[in-house]
Structure formats: C-alpha cells, structure tokens
Amino acid sequence: MPQMMNAFVMPEVGKTAVTQKPIPEPGPEEAVVRTTAALICTSDVHTVKGALPVAPGVTLGHEAVGVVHALGSAVEGFTEGQRVAVNAVTPCFRCEYCQSGFTSQCGGPLGGYRYTAQVDGNMAEYFVVPAAKGNLAPIPDELSDEKAAYCCDMLSTGFMGAEHARIGLGETVAVFAQGPVGLSATIGANLLGAGRVIAVESRPERQELARRFGADDVVDFTHGDAVEQIMDLTGGVGVDAAIEAFGFPQTFEACVRVTKAGGRVSNIGYHGENPEPLTLPLDAFGLGMADKSIHTGLCPGGNTRMARLFQLLLSGRVDPTPMTTHRFGFDDIETAFSMMQDKTDGIVKPLITFA
Amino acid sequence: MPQMMNAFVMPEVGKTAVTQKPIPEPGPEEAVVRTTAALICTSDVHTVKGALPVAPGVTLGHEAVGVVHALGSAVEGFTEGQRVAVNAVTPCFRCEYCQSGFTSQCGGPLGGYRYTAQVDGNMAEYFVVPAAKGNLAPIPDELSDEKAAYCCDMLSTGFMGAEHARIGLGETVAVFAQGPVGLSATIGANLLGAGRVIAVESRPERQELARRFGADDVVDFTHGDAVEQIMDLTGGVGVDAAIEAFGFPQTFEACVRVTKAGGRVSNIGYHGENPEPLTLPLDAFGLGMADKSIHTGLCPGGNTRMARLFQLLLSGRVDPTPMTTHRFGFDDIETAFSMMQDKTDGIVKPLITFA
Amino acid sequence: MPQMMNAFVMPEVGKTAVTQKPIPEPGPEEAVVRTTAALICTSDVHTVKGALPVAPGVTLGHEAVGVVHALGSAVEGFTEGQRVAVNAVTPCFRCEYCQSGFTSQCGGPLGGYRYTAQVDGNMAEYFVVPAAKGNLAPIPDELSDEKAAYCCDMLSTGFMGAEHARIGLGETVAVFAQGPVGLSATIGANLLGAGRVIAVESRPERQELARRFGADDVVDFTHGDAVEQIMDLTGGVGVDAAIEAFGFPQTFEACVRVTKAGGRVSNIGYHGENPEPLTLPLDAFGLGMADKSIHTGLCPGGNTRMARLFQLLLSGRVDPTPMTTHRFGFDDIETAFSMMQDKTDGIVKPLITFA
Amino acid sequence: MPQMMNAFVMPEVGKTAVTQKPIPEPGPEEAVVRTTAALICTSDVHTVKGALPVAPGVTLGHEAVGVVHALGSAVEGFTEGQRVAVNAVTPCFRCEYCQSGFTSQCGGPLGGYRYTAQVDGNMAEYFVVPAAKGNLAPIPDELSDEKAAYCCDMLSTGFMGAEHARIGLGETVAVFAQGPVGLSATIGANLLGAGRVIAVESRPERQELARRFGADDVVDFTHGDAVEQIMDLTGGVGVDAAIEAFGFPQTFEACVRVTKAGGRVSNIGYHGENPEPLTLPLDAFGLGMADKSIHTGLCPGGNTRMARLFQLLLSGRVDPTPMTTHRFGFDDIETAFSMMQDKTDGIVKPLITFA
Structure with missing residues (x-):
C-alpha cells in the first residue's frame, strides 16, 4: 500500500478541500520533492473560480520549495535531502517550442504551466518534478525557503x-x-x-x-x-x-x-x-x-533562471519578503486561501509552511 | 515673380486637381528636386477620402524620384543635376524619437511622414527635401527611375x-x-x-x-x-x-x-x-x-536605407517592376489617380513620368 | 553475443581503419540509427592529424542520416524505420548552457559536439543519438538523404x-x-x-x-x-x-x-x-x-533547427548538392577520406552511401 | 576685433599651456556654450603623450557643461543662458554611420569624437557645439553641474x-x-x-x-x-x-x-x-x-542619451560624485592636469570650475 500525504485540492469548481493522496513516485527523468514552504497565488483563486478547465480533485499550487525526496533512475547531479525550489513552469526543454526559446510554451500555448493545469499542483506534502535535470533548482544554504519561493513565479514573472x-x-x-x-x-x-x-x-x-x-x-x-x-x-x-x-x-x-x-x-x-x-x-x-x-509571456522556468534569481537575492540586491503579509501552517491552508479569495486584511502574499 | 510649376493637389476632401504653385526654394539644410518619376500610393486615396486631416490645397504624393534642382546653403556632398530618390519619410534625424531609433516617428507619432501630412507632397514638378544630407538618396547610374521609386515607400515598408x-x-x-x-x-x-x-x-x-x-x-x-x-x-x-x-x-x-x-x-x-x-x-x-x-511601424526613411535597397535592386536580387501595371505621363495624373481609387483594370501600381 | 557492425575509426593519431564494433543499444532517452548516408568533414581530417584529443579507436564522423533502428524506453513520438537525420551537435537541452541558449556549448565549451570528441562518431553502420526527443530529425519524404545530410553540419554552421x-x-x-x-x-x-x-x-x-x-x-x-x-x-x-x-x-x-x-x-x-x-x-x-x-559559434543542433533547414531545401530555396563532387560506397570510405585529406581531384564534399 | 577667451591647449606633443583664443561664433546649425564646469579625462593625458595625431595648439578637453552663449540661425528650441551639457561625442546624426545606429562613428571610425581630435576641445571658457539640436542637453534645475559633467563621457562610456x-x-x-x-x-x-x-x-x-x-x-x-x-x-x-x-x-x-x-x-x-x-x-x-x-564602442552621445542619464542622477539611482577626489578653478588647470598625468594623491577625477 502506498504511503499517503495531504494535498490541497479542488474537488469541483468553486470548492477546495484538503484530502489524502498517495505520495507520488518519480519516473526515470523525474524527481519527487517533499514540500517545506509554498506561496498561494491568485492564479489558483482564478482556477477555483473556473477560469481553467482542470481535472476534478486536482491538487492546487505552483510556488513551492522543499527537499529532494526521491530521484528518477536517469536523474544525475542531485542528492536526496537537498534543498530545492521548482518554478511554476516546468518545461521539457526539448520540444519545438522549447528549442525555439519559448520554454513556457512547452508543447504548445502555455504548455509549460503543468501544475494544476495538467498534473497535480504542489500545495501538497510531496510533488513531482518533470525533467528534473532542468527543473530542480538547488537553494543556496544562505537563502531562506521564503525568499526562494518568491522565485517560483512572482519574481520570475514580474522580472x-x-x-x-x-x-x-x-x-x-x-x-x-x-x-x-x-x-x-x-x-x-x-x-x-x-x-x-x-x-x-x-x-x-x-x-x-x-x-x-x-x-x-x-x-x-x-x-x-x-x-x-x-x-x-x-x-x-x-x-x-x-x-x-x-x-x-x-x-x-x-x-x-x-x-x-x-x-x-x-x-x-x-x-x-x-x-x-x-x-x-x-x-x-x-x-x-x-x-x-x-x-x-508566461513565467520563465528552468533551474538556470532560478539560480540567477537566487543570486539577486543572495547578494542583497532584491528582497521580496516585505510582500509576505501573512504566514500560516499547512494546517491552515483553507483559511489562507479564503483570505486570498477575498483579499482581506491587506493580504498581499501568504507564506505556507509545512511541518 | 516666382517661377511656377504644376502640382497635383487636394482642394478639399473628396476632390483632386492639378494646379499651379511656385517652384519652392530650399532652406539652408534643404534641397529642391525636379521630379522625373513618381508612383501613386493608395495612402493618397485614403487621404483624399478624408482619412488624414490635411491643409486644403496641399500637394499629394510621397513616392518620387528626380534630379537635384537646388541645394540649401548648408548642404554638402551633392551636386545639382544629380539623380536622386527621396523616401516617403524624411526624418530630421536629431530629435528625441530619431535619436531613439524611431526616425519614422520624428518629432512624435508618425511625424516623419511629412509629405502631404505636414507639407506639400511630391506629386508635382518640384518638391522640397528636408534634412537633405540624410534624405537625398543618389540613384546609381545603372538603376532606372522606376526601380528607384519603388524604394520610396513600397519596398521600404514591405521589407x-x-x-x-x-x-x-x-x-x-x-x-x-x-x-x-x-x-x-x-x-x-x-x-x-x-x-x-x-x-x-x-x-x-x-x-x-x-x-x-x-x-x-x-x-x-x-x-x-x-x-x-x-x-x-x-x-x-x-x-x-x-x-x-x-x-x-x-x-x-x-x-x-x-x-x-x-x-x-x-x-x-x-x-x-x-x-x-x-x-x-x-x-x-x-x-x-x-x-x-x-x-x-511606418516606412523607414533615410538615404542609408535607400542605398541598401538600391543595392538589392542593382544586384538583381529584387525586381519590383512587375507591379507596374500601368504607365502615365503627369498630364494624365487624374486618370491614373481615379483608377487607383476604383482599382479598375487590375491596377496594382501606376508609374507617372514627368516630361 | 552482440551483433556486430563496421565502423570507420581512428586507431591512433595519423591512422584510420575500418573495424568491427558491436551494434550499440539505446539508453532510456536515446535512439540508435542505422546509417544510410553520410558526408565526410574536414574536421575529421583535423582530428586524425591530432587536433582533438580523442580516445584511441573512436569512430569518426558526425554528418549522417539513416533510419531509426531502436528507441530508448522513454522516447516517444518516433517509430522504428523512420528516416531521420542527426545534427553533428547533439545537446542535452537541459544544462545551464543549453538553458542559456548556447546548446552547442552543452555542459561547457564545445560540449554539444559529442560524436568522435566524446563518444563514437557516426561514420559507422549504426550510431547512438542522445536526447533523442530533441535530436532525431524526421526527414520529409520528398527530401533525399543527400540533401538532408548537408543540414547535419555544413548548412547549419554556414548559416x-x-x-x-x-x-x-x-x-x-x-x-x-x-x-x-x-x-x-x-x-x-x-x-x-x-x-x-x-x-x-x-x-x-x-x-x-x-x-x-x-x-x-x-x-x-x-x-x-x-x-x-x-x-x-x-x-x-x-x-x-x-x-x-x-x-x-x-x-x-x-x-x-x-x-x-x-x-x-x-x-x-x-x-x-x-x-x-x-x-x-x-x-x-x-x-x-x-x-x-x-x-x-559552433554548429547549431536540435531537430527544430533541422526541420527549418529541411524546409529551405524542400521549398527549393536552397540546394547544396552541387557541392557533392564525389560519391562512394562505405566500402570505399578510406579512399574517400584520403582524398579529403589531400584535397585531390577538386574534391569539395564526398557523399558516402551505406548498403 | 573678436573677444578673447582662455583655453587649455597642447602646443606640441608633451606640452600643455593656457593661451588666448577668440571666442568662437556658431555656424547655422551650431551653438556656442560658455563653460561653467569640466572634468579632466585621462584620454587627454594620452593625447598629450602623442597617442592621437592632433593639430598643434588644439584645445584639450571634452567633458564640459555650461550655459548657452550663442545659437546658430537654424537652431530652435533652446535659449541663451540655458544650462546645458554636451557629450564628448557630437554626431551629425545624418551620415551613413549615424543612420546605421553608430553615431559615435559619425563619418567613419571614431569620427563622432570631434573635440581635440578634429576641432578645438572644450577645456576653454567657450566652445562650439555642432548639430546643436541633437547635441545640446538641457540640465534640469535640480541637477548640479558636477553631476551633469559625469554624463559627458564617464557614465555614458561606462554604462x-x-x-x-x-x-x-x-x-x-x-x-x-x-x-x-x-x-x-x-x-x-x-x-x-x-x-x-x-x-x-x-x-x-x-x-x-x-x-x-x-x-x-x-x-x-x-x-x-x-x-x-x-x-x-x-x-x-x-x-x-x-x-x-x-x-x-x-x-x-x-x-x-x-x-x-x-x-x-x-x-x-x-x-x-x-x-x-x-x-x-x-x-x-x-x-x-x-x-x-x-x-x-565609443562614448554614446546625443542629448536623448544625456537626458536619460540625467534622469538616473535626478532620481537618486546614480551618484558619481564620490569619484570627484579633487576640485580646482580653471586658473589651476595645469596643476590639475599634471596630477592626472602622474595620478598623484589618489586622484580619480578632478572637477574644474570656471569663474
């Protein structure tokens, strides 16, 4: 029997829930990450409103960091336990669009945006990373999870x-x-x-x-x-x-x-x-x-982009953390999401931490 | 008393006429060109329909070639009698927009398009060329007036x-x-x-x-x-x-x-x-x-652009003359213009030659 | 016992030979191609002179086309028997250099140039294609092996x-x-x-x-x-x-x-x-x-580049075959190579066909 | 008899002097500026050593700001007495090189660098500005002469x-x-x-x-x-x-x-x-x-570039004045120049002010 984890899902349009799903296993080129921190994105609010046609019960979330839990057989250069961030966009890097420099359009329009749109998102205790060689971004020791998480979508998109x-x-x-x-x-x-x-x-x-x-x-x-x-x-x-x-x-x-x-x-x-x-x-x-x-355009992904964003944070040139207006444990994810839906209490960006 | 010339003008919206105007004289940085050939542009048809707010009686036309008739006191490097073409867009090259690389937006939106829009056009026996140093484009001996005229707007814009x-x-x-x-x-x-x-x-x-x-x-x-x-x-x-x-x-x-x-x-x-x-x-x-x-964008002007277009024609890489479906003397300009308005007889581009 | 094939190798600096090697098998993301035609490159002449430090006995060649012989377990979208060309440069598409747009520098300086430099080349009856999803370029039916082979290095590099x-x-x-x-x-x-x-x-x-x-x-x-x-x-x-x-x-x-x-x-x-x-x-x-x-720069690879080069050939805009001054069967590879070394008989590019 | 002014000149290779020259008068497209502040550049040190073939007695200097003293007949949009800076490079904006975007190469290699190299420089009480429409850069009220002067070469070149x-x-x-x-x-x-x-x-x-x-x-x-x-x-x-x-x-x-x-x-x-x-x-x-x-490349000139550099200073994003290690009146120009030659006393950049 597979081990189970908690995931924040969208059972149907207009609804959210925390549910149990099996901890995923990586394919040969994939990795599985155990989540340590994540940010809630207004895109997820749009998704729950029905803006995006998604599978019922899909896991939400696409701005998460964590530690490597398992590596696919063909993935080299990483170690289990290593701290990593994963961009909201996870390209294959090899299709026509990727080769043309449009990695966010991997496979076709907006196709690099896989989490929630095509597969389970990462507002869960574990999540899968496709094309791990290009998408696992090691977090430098000096960089907090919180700062790294801002690179997954906010900074990459805004920049x-x-x-x-x-x-x-x-x-x-x-x-x-x-x-x-x-x-x-x-x-x-x-x-x-x-x-x-x-x-x-x-x-x-x-x-x-x-x-x-x-x-x-x-x-x-x-x-x-x-x-x-x-x-x-x-x-x-x-x-x-x-x-x-x-x-x-x-x-x-x-x-x-x-x-x-x-x-x-x-x-x-x-x-x-x-x-x-x-x-x-x-x-x-x-x-x-x-x-x-x-x-x-759409949030540029890839661990090379991520490494450069990390460098801007590490050197002190950029500090996005004043945007973190609220902090919650994953236990309170529904409260946090509800606040993002209603934009109450001057919320800008809530950080979710995992036990 | 100034010498007079014929000009094809727009007395009011919806009307055209050939009228007499004084042969212009050049300012210090300008030149005056005696027209030898010109092409009619559908833009002029739009203008006559009222698309562009222009001065009553303004001369139409912006695709003309000819010979240098007179040079302003500050213009060096050209000689009277020299064959030249002048692009539809005649930038000053020195304003903020020109320095920013947007010479067609000289002075502001679409501002490089002076003929007819701001000053008399060049469907006339003579016309003025502003910033002559940058806008007079010498025509190589081997290049016909007809081919050169296509560089004034059609090729520059299409390319x-x-x-x-x-x-x-x-x-x-x-x-x-x-x-x-x-x-x-x-x-x-x-x-x-x-x-x-x-x-x-x-x-x-x-x-x-x-x-x-x-x-x-x-x-x-x-x-x-x-x-x-x-x-x-x-x-x-x-x-x-x-x-x-x-x-x-x-x-x-x-x-x-x-x-x-x-x-x-x-x-x-x-x-x-x-x-x-x-x-x-x-x-x-x-x-x-x-x-x-x-x-x-808007037709890129300047004699450097023109010289490069001429080179494409001279070398035989480009020959636009199959577009010349009709040929008229300037005496028949009203017939030609009327055909362009109605797009009769399979007309694509009529060449007007001046005696 | 593995099946054997013929390969044109460099036993030591200054020497070449045809020898037997096992037909390779593909890793999960790789493919193996059965060669049908190839071009000899002067780079190989340089290599044999000792310009590049290579493994003794390495197979030469990097401009080959053929048919898909075997596909790795993770390779989708291709079929065995399909006609394909493979560029001289075969990037991983996922490393820092590839993500930065420098796929020819995959992994480091000149690192996308794998054949002969890092692994066996493809002047052999079969050869391996890394990152097959991005490197196997299907040849359109109307395109000859000869024309397709020019895209593997000559046209891609020259362009x-x-x-x-x-x-x-x-x-x-x-x-x-x-x-x-x-x-x-x-x-x-x-x-x-x-x-x-x-x-x-x-x-x-x-x-x-x-x-x-x-x-x-x-x-x-x-x-x-x-x-x-x-x-x-x-x-x-x-x-x-x-x-x-x-x-x-x-x-x-x-x-x-x-x-x-x-x-x-x-x-x-x-x-x-x-x-x-x-x-x-x-x-x-x-x-x-x-x-x-x-x-x-170094020859740009990848099947998207290849497909665009094929289109230039298919449409008749480009025909490189006048460069093919000589044609040989693989049996005569040593004669062909020797002529390339000495540039005799006005040789420009010899085409090698495989039975 | 013309009015005279003081100028810092190079009588011959290896020598400098302050001498009297007539206050220049502007041609139709030119302006004359009365200098208020200037910076000494190590390029001038090179010039005095003989690095550049210049006319004997030429005035040195190319980083100066001042007020408009006189405007040529064809120059519009400026007023006498207005504070202005002038870049070390003063293009015509209209030649082939300028139209191609290489304004620093105006007329040919390095040709936009006129001061000292082709005409009198501006380490003098007055100096001429060619193509004034494009080269006179109004200094915003809030910006000091010192800061503006850094835009004439240092910041434009370094950036x-x-x-x-x-x-x-x-x-x-x-x-x-x-x-x-x-x-x-x-x-x-x-x-x-x-x-x-x-x-x-x-x-x-x-x-x-x-x-x-x-x-x-x-x-x-x-x-x-x-x-x-x-x-x-x-x-x-x-x-x-x-x-x-x-x-x-x-x-x-x-x-x-x-x-x-x-x-x-x-x-x-x-x-x-x-x-x-x-x-x-x-x-x-x-x-x-x-x-x-x-x-x-060579220092980009033109008043549009200058206006953008000014904006970076005005907004506080850039402050180059910590480079000003020394300050002199124009009376002490020879002392200042000598220090720049020998790089004594930790000199980085000396500011020269004019009475």
Whole structure:
C-alpha cells in the first residue's frame, strides 16, 4: 500500500478541500520533492473560480520549495535531502517550442504551466518534478525557503515583464497594478535600468510597497484617470514602456495609451477572468504605424533562471519578503486561501509552511 | 515673380486637381528636386477620402524620384543635376524619437511622414527635401527611375514588415493581402530567410504576382476562412509570423489567430479607414501569456536605407517592376489617380513620368 | 553475443581503419540509427592529424542520416524505420548552457559536439543519438538523404555564420574561403538579406560554386592582397560584415581589417590547426572603440533547427548538392577520406552511401 | 576685433599651456556654450603623450557643461543662458554611420569624437557645439553641474560597457580596472541587472569606490593572477561577461579567459598607448567556436542619451560624485592636469570650475 500525504485540492469548481493522496513516485527523468514552504497565488483563486478547465480533485499550487525526496533512475547531479525550489513552469526543454526559446510554451500555448493545469499542483506534502535535470533548482544554504519561493513565479514573472519591456537605460516605465507580480515588475524595472518608475495602484499598503521597491511616482486611479495622470507626470509625452499586471481590457488599453511612439507594452496580467477581447484604440496605437510593440509571456522556468534569481537575492540586491503579509501552517491552508479569495486584511502574499 | 510649376493637389476632401504653385526654394539644410518619376500610393486615396486631416490645397504624393534642382546653403556632398530618390519619410534625424531609433516617428507619432501630412507632397514638378544630407538618396547610374521609386515607400515598408516579423531561418510566414506593400512583404520575407511564405489574396493577378515574388502557397479567402486554410496548410500548428498588409480589424485578428505560441504579428496595414479598434481575441492571444508579440511601424526613411535597397535592386536580387501595371505621363495624373481609387483594370501600381 | 557492425575509426593519431564494433543499444532517452548516408568533414581530417584529443579507436564522423533502428524506453513520438537525420551537435537541452541558449556549448565549451570528441562518431553502420526527443530529425519524404545530410553540419554552421553576422537588409558581406562551410555561409548571407556578397577563394571550381550560390564578386587572394581588393571593391569603405570560414590567424585578421566601423566579424573557421593566437590589429580594430564586434559559434543542433533547414531545401530555396563532387560506397570510405585529406581531384564534399 | 577667451591647449606633443583664443561664433546649425564646469579625462593625458595625431595648439578637453552663449540661425528650441551639457561625442546624426545606429562613428571610425581630435576641445571658457539640436542637453534645475559633467563621457562610456556586455538578469560580470570609466561600468552592471559584480583593482581608494558602487567582490591583481582569482570565485566556471576598462592587451586577454562559453567581452579601454595587437588565446577563445563574442564602442552621445542619464542622477539611482577626489578653478588647470598625468594623491577625477 502506498504511503499517503495531504494535498490541497479542488474537488469541483468553486470548492477546495484538503484530502489524502498517495505520495507520488518519480519516473526515470523525474524527481519527487517533499514540500517545506509554498506561496498561494491568485492564479489558483482564478482556477477555483473556473477560469481553467482542470481535472476534478486536482491538487492546487505552483510556488513551492522543499527537499529532494526521491530521484528518477536517469536523474544525475542531485542528492536526496537537498534543498530545492521548482518554478511554476516546468518545461521539457526539448520540444519545438522549447528549442525555439519559448520554454513556457512547452508543447504548445502555455504548455509549460503543468501544475494544476495538467498534473497535480504542489500545495501538497510531496510533488513531482518533470525533467528534473532542468527543473530542480538547488537553494543556496544562505537563502531562506521564503525568499526562494518568491522565485517560483512572482519574481520570475514580474522580472519577465520588465525584460519584455526592453527598457533602455534611464527610460520611464509605468507599471499598472501593484499586486505581487506588479510589485515584482516594479523591482524588475529598477533592476533593468529604468530612470523613472510610475506605479499605478489604489490600495495604500500596496502603494507603500511600490515605493519601497523603487517606484518614483504612485498614481492612484481612484483620484482621477490613470492615463491622464501619467501623461501629466510625463509632460504630455507618455512613457517608454508600460507593464500590464492587472489583467483587464481597460488596463491593457491604458498601457497602449500611455506609451509614446516607439514604446513597448509588456503584458504579465492574466486575462482569463474577463471574456471580452483586448482592444487597441486606433489613435493611441498610431493606426498601427507608431512603432509601438506589444509583448506577452508566461513565467520563465528552468533551474538556470532560478539560480540567477537566487543570486539577486543572495547578494542583497532584491528582497521580496516585505510582500509576505501573512504566514500560516499547512494546517491552515483553507483559511489562507479564503483570505486570498477575498483579499482581506491587506493580504498581499501568504507564506505556507509545512511541518 | 516666382517661377511656377504644376502640382497635383487636394482642394478639399473628396476632390483632386492639378494646379499651379511656385517652384519652392530650399532652406539652408534643404534641397529642391525636379521630379522625373513618381508612383501613386493608395495612402493618397485614403487621404483624399478624408482619412488624414490635411491643409486644403496641399500637394499629394510621397513616392518620387528626380534630379537635384537646388541645394540649401548648408548642404554638402551633392551636386545639382544629380539623380536622386527621396523616401516617403524624411526624418530630421536629431530629435528625441530619431535619436531613439524611431526616425519614422520624428518629432512624435508618425511625424516623419511629412509629405502631404505636414507639407506639400511630391506629386508635382518640384518638391522640397528636408534634412537633405540624410534624405537625398543618389540613384546609381545603372538603376532606372522606376526601380528607384519603388524604394520610396513600397519596398521600404514591405521589407520593414518582414524585418519586424523577426523571421528565423526557415520559418513559416503568412502575409495577409497582396497589394503593392503586401507583395513587398512577400519579397521581404523571402529576403530574410523564410522557409515558407503563405500569401492571402483573392484577386488572380495579385495571386500571380505573389507566386512570382516567392509565395509558396496562396490562400484565397473567398474560398473559405483564411485562418482555417492556413491552419490546415500548417498541420494545425500555425505560422511563426504573420504580416498584416490590409488594414482591417478582421485581418489583424486573423494574424493573431494564425500565429503559434511565440509568434510575431507585424503590422504594415494602414488602419485609418475603419474607425473600430483592433481586437485581440483572448484565446488566440493566449490570455496575454503565449509569448506572442505585435510589432508596428511606418516606412523607414533615410538615404542609408535607400542605398541598401538600391543595392538589392542593382544586384538583381529584387525586381519590383512587375507591379507596374500601368504607365502615365503627369498630364494624365487624374486618370491614373481615379483608377487607383476604383482599382479598375487590375491596377496594382501606376508609374507617372514627368516630361 | 552482440551483433556486430563496421565502423570507420581512428586507431591512433595519423591512422584510420575500418573495424568491427558491436551494434550499440539505446539508453532510456536515446535512439540508435542505422546509417544510410553520410558526408565526410574536414574536421575529421583535423582530428586524425591530432587536433582533438580523442580516445584511441573512436569512430569518426558526425554528418549522417539513416533510419531509426531502436528507441530508448522513454522516447516517444518516433517509430522504428523512420528516416531521420542527426545534427553533428547533439545537446542535452537541459544544462545551464543549453538553458542559456548556447546548446552547442552543452555542459561547457564545445560540449554539444559529442560524436568522435566524446563518444563514437557516426561514420559507422549504426550510431547512438542522445536526447533523442530533441535530436532525431524526421526527414520529409520528398527530401533525399543527400540533401538532408548537408543540414547535419555544413548548412547549419554556414548559416550560423551569416546569422551571427547580423546582416542588415542590403548590406555587403565578405566570406573568406569557399570550402563547404564557406559556401554555405555564402548561401546563408543571401538567405538573410545581403545586398552584395564578396567571396574570397582561389580554386576555380570553388569560385564557380561561390558564384552559383550567390556571390556577386569573387576575390582571388593569389592575385593580390584580399583586404586591398575588398577595399577597392567597396570604394575604400569596407564591408558591413565579414565571415571567417578558413581558420587561420591571417584570415581572421583580414576580416577585422575589411569591416567598416560598426561592422561584425563572424567566425566559423576552425582554429585548431594553427597554435598561434588570433590577433586584432589596433588600427583596424579602432583601438577597441570602433563599434566592431566579433562573434563565434559552433554548429547549431536540435531537430527544430533541422526541420527549418529541411524546409529551405524542400521549398527549393536552397540546394547544396552541387557541392557533392564525389560519391562512394562505405566500402570505399578510406579512399574517400584520403582524398579529403589531400584535397585531390577538386574534391569539395564526398557523399558516402551505406548498403 | 573678436573677444578673447582662455583655453587649455597642447602646443606640441608633451606640452600643455593656457593661451588666448577668440571666442568662437556658431555656424547655422551650431551653438556656442560658455563653460561653467569640466572634468579632466585621462584620454587627454594620452593625447598629450602623442597617442592621437592632433593639430598643434588644439584645445584639450571634452567633458564640459555650461550655459548657452550663442545659437546658430537654424537652431530652435533652446535659449541663451540655458544650462546645458554636451557629450564628448557630437554626431551629425545624418551620415551613413549615424543612420546605421553608430553615431559615435559619425563619418567613419571614431569620427563622432570631434573635440581635440578634429576641432578645438572644450577645456576653454567657450566652445562650439555642432548639430546643436541633437547635441545640446538641457540640465534640469535640480541637477548640479558636477553631476551633469559625469554624463559627458564617464557614465555614458561606462554604462555602454555594461550595455554591450548584454547582461542577463542575475548574471555575473567582471570589470577590469576601476578608474572612472571602470567604476562607471561597475555602476552600469548593477543598473542593468547583474547578480554579481567582480571588480579588478589594486589601489585601495579605487577598491573602496568599487564596493561603494556595487562591486560584490574585489580582486587585487597584485595578490595573484586575476584570472585565477576570478575562476576561483566562480567555482572554476568563469563569468557571463567581462568588461575591459584598462586598455592593455593582457587585460583584454584576461577578459577572454575569464568568460565562460557563451560569454561576452565588452571593451571600453582605450588601446592607443600600447602598440601591440590584442590577442585572442585559442584555448580560451574555444578555437573560435565557443559562442563568445567581443563588443567595442565609443562614448554614446546625443542629448536623448544625456537626458536619460540625467534622469538616473535626478532620481537618486546614480551618484558619481564620490569619484570627484579633487576640485580646482580653471586658473589651476595645469596643476590639475599634471596630477592626472602622474595620478598623484589618489586622484580619480578632478572637477574644474570656471569663474
């Protein structure tokens, strides 16, 4: 009889539960990790609302760290007991999309996002890691589980938003919405040479975090049209790049509006909640001739990416932990998830620790 | 009293006329060119329909070649009588946008497009060339006026469409619409390493030109949905890049639909005729996470660009003249323009020669 | 007892032989291919001269096509009997270097080049393919073994030379030496938008091939200094990019000399024969400030690259077979190899077919 | 009779003097600036040693700020009395090289570097600014002359060194030599996302500055071979990119040696003092096949670049003033220059102010 573990699952749309599942065993190229800490992502809230067609009873979660529990027969270079993090995206690295440099699209659109979407997620006491050679990221001794966990999705996605914005040294960047991914984009814009970062956010505690993470200006859209405020702040010229971290057509359109000719819109918002198409207003889009460009993407995975993110944390250049507003044991996962659903008590990111 | 010349003008929206204007004189950094040949562009048709707010009586035209008639006091390196072409876009090269590499956005959105939009166009016996040092492009002796004229807009714009598509060697590219700019994009996709070019077009004579210019497949959207046909041709996978050379929201959306994850949409269509915004369907756009990108731009100008285009013609790698379906003297400019408005007699591109 | 096969090996430096080895068996992620055709590469000549430290008795060869003989237990998506080609470089796709986009440097410098260097090569009746999912390239029915074999190294390497030269549309490119890789670079420069290609070569039959493959000018260095001739051909200005396909310090230096400020030198020559360091002359290198850049690389592998190269052949855009000057059965491999060593009878590339 | 001004000139190789020259007058596209502050550059020391062939009596200096004294007839958008900085490189923006994006190579190799090399420099009470529209950079009120002056060469060059290193987020970068340009590269590597910066320097005060500007490790080459120390620090792997800010063949070679496969060497050192060619050791250069690349360049100019650098200073992200070790009035220019020649008293960068 297999040994059992606890897993936080979605029995059906709109429901969650903690249930028992067998501890998984690794295939030849896989590993199994025993979870020590995890973060809850708003994507899981979307999933439970029904945004993603998933198998009933699938385990939720995709931001977890732990220790190597078992290694597949073909996996070399790791040892059981080693501390590791695993990115939310776990590519095969070998398909056409991976070879073309789009590892997040492994096998097809969004295909690198396996946890919950295709297989059991990792808000559980144990989880499987595909293509372990490329996806197991050893955590340096000096790095806490908490910090490492931020690399699994938040920092990798937010920084990608800034990378896709192709920021020139000293350029001005607007970041729409300062949830954990938007905050990470604010950090990322600073890491990549922005001369000015304008954050759009209305909640005071997130405005405060935005400033702490390097925003020069904070625009509160409850105090007036965000586009107008940004145009005013930039002398009517607009920004060089805008990062969409909210996931709504209006915000996306605002990004197009605030960028100057030659500007870049970088999308990291998840547009799965609102069924309307995104729109590009003709005037702001320069009739399709203003040298504006739009870039999209999904959390870059792989342990090489993870190692570089770890280095940014280790050296003290980045510290995302001020985003951790709440801490729970895995026993309280349902309370934590419920708070993320309702965004109560100023919650930004809750850390879940496993006994 | 100034010497007078004939100019083809737009007295008001919906009207055209040939009228007399003074032969212009160059400012210190300008030149004046005596026109020898020109091409009519469908953009001018749009302008006459009222798509662009222009001064009443403005001269039309932006694809002209000629000989240097007069040089401003500060212009060195050219001689009167020298054969030259001038791109539709004439940047200053020195403003913020030009220094940032967006010379077509000189001074602001679409600002490098001066002829007709800001100053008199060049469908006239003489015309002014701003920033002559960078905008007068000497025509090599071996190159005909006709070939050189294609570099002023058609080839430069169409090739930009292919450049912005960032085609990897051997990749598959779809080009929507095979008017002169779309045909130029088809040539361009071949010049830049495409392994397969799928052209979308319904008119037989343009389909024929598309094949002649290197299209491997021609999709006729009157025989079924173009998106479906392209998906079928690519085994359900889609293309690496799609070039929009039509200027309609449906075509733009089709470009998003036919590109695979990681694909690029490159817009060269003029979206000034249709007031509806462009839309990005969420599924095809991968909820904003499929690593798709969208690129836009406006005809790249400058005599360095022109010299490189000339070299492609001189060496025989490119010959756009099969697009010249009709030839007229400037005396017949109104007939020619009327045919372009109605697209009669299978017209693709009419060449206008000046006595 | 294992079944045996014939293999063309290097018993010691300076010697070659055909010997019997066991037919290999695939590991879980590997495949074994039965060879049907192969090309001999001058790299193997270098290896036999002692340029590379290899195991005594190692099998030579790295440009082979065949049919799938056996598949490892974890390999999906292929069938036994399927026609396949395998690139000279067979990355794991999962190590740090592969994840960073440098798959040819898999595991470390030049590490993706496994055949002969690390394991048995494929000038044998059967050979092993590591990471089969990413390295087995199905050959389309319409494509001959001969054409497919050119993708294993010659075209992939030569085209990379042109890709690394970052050729702008219509730019001028010099390609030094017109052996099979240099000829492939000449094809590649044309594929990627060059407006003028200047080939440097002294042997008449290779000059002829260069012209056939798109060289506009051929410079014969036995008729005068190649640098001077290229400067003359370009009006004293030099070229935008130079590709080194010879592998000597003098040629490399000439590439630096003929490029204009802002120019790129792309190296594809193998510099393992000559022990002297490459040198960058200070004047031509602009004292390190002329915006010149130097790029290097090793044959890009992977079946996605291969599929794109196949598409260029299938569509008729590229046909490398005029390089096949000689054809032999595997029985005559030693004769063929000896001719490649001495470059007799105008040999460019000999095709070896297996019974 | 023209009004006279004082200028710091080089009467002949090895000599300097302060002499009287007429206050210059601007041509139509030029401006004349009255100098208020300037920095002395070691390049001028090289020039006085004879490294650059210059006209006898030419004025030295190329890092100056001031106020607009006179504007040419064709210059719009500026006012007399306005505070401005002017980059060491003053491109025309319109020649072939400028249009190709290589504005520092305006007109040909290193041609954008006009001051002292082609015309009088700006270590004088007044100086001429060519192509004023693109080269006059208004200084924001809140920005001191001193800070602005660092943008004229030091920061623009040092940051270019980091830009050319194409640093991926979290990558490791070595910067060889921590003079003012090397220190600026250290700042730049941090601005552009490096996860670890290793500075090579032996002088304690420069080591201290390097740490202050973000170096994680400082390697002292007087304590052992720098290459070995860097390999040790990186676990034998080497760095992703190395920046040469010293200008010697040995340092350049060390940069090649410490970069891993796929790594970039970015040169900002001036190699005009040592007549030997730079060398690329074959093993470290991977026989020309290790995907290493080498990039070079010269201080990027233009007021758009300057405005972005100003923004980095204004926002507090960058403060180069700790490099200002000494301050002099223009009366003491010869003392200051002499100290720069001999590098006495721990001098890094002396600021010269004008009455």
